[in-house]
Amino acid sequence: MKDMSPTTTKRAHRVQEMLSMAIASGHLHGLATIAKPINITRVWLSPDNKQAKVYFSVIGGDKNDAANIEHALQASTGTAQSLVGKTLKTFSTPKIKFIYDDLLDELDDLNQRFLNN
Numbered sequence: 001m002k003d004m005s006p007t008t009t010k011r012a013h014r015v016q017e018m019l020s021m022a023i024a025s026g027h028l029h030g031l032a033t034i035a036k037p038i039n040i041t042r043v044w045l046s047p048d049n050k051q052a053k054v055y056f057s058v059i060g061g062d063k064n065d066a067a068n069i070e071h072a073l074q075a076s077t078g079t080a081q082s083l084v085g086k087t088l089k090t091f092s093t094p095k096i097k098f099i100y101d102d103l104l105d106e107l108d109d110l111n112q113r114f115l116n117n
Contacts, residue, residue: 011088012045015052018087019043019080019096036061038069041101045094052084052094055101066100073098 020040037059044053056073058066073080077096085093 011049011090012043012052014088015045015084015094016040016043016054018084019054022080022083036065036069041103049090049094050092052096054080054096054098056098057101057104063100063102063105066102070098070100 038056039059041055041057043055046052054073056069058069061069074097077098080096081093084096
């Protein structure tokens with residue numbers, strides 16, 4: 001993966017903030033069915049700003065919850081892209097893909113192994 005320039009990093013941070021606020025405030029349609037809170041953990045923005053991978057975690061949920069939430073987020077991709085486009089005011093809006101970030105699950109598994117030894 002190519003390193004991101006400072007401008008791209010700043011833009012990715014703004015995309016992350018916007019999506020986090022939009023999800024928290026309920027501005028993305030289709031998310032009303034989500035029973036668990038979610039957190040945007042990171043955003044990877046391609047060097048040409050045409051693609052954004054938005055990683056999320058589920059607070060107090062499991063992988064089954066994550067699959068349902070990922071489906072709901074994917075259904076709201078159009079609204080998310082529109083929101084990002086209007087706020088960033090750039091020539092092109094990145095195509096957004098939501099991806100479950102299982103890093104917290106992996107850390108929890110490692111914690112359990114450590115505690116059991």
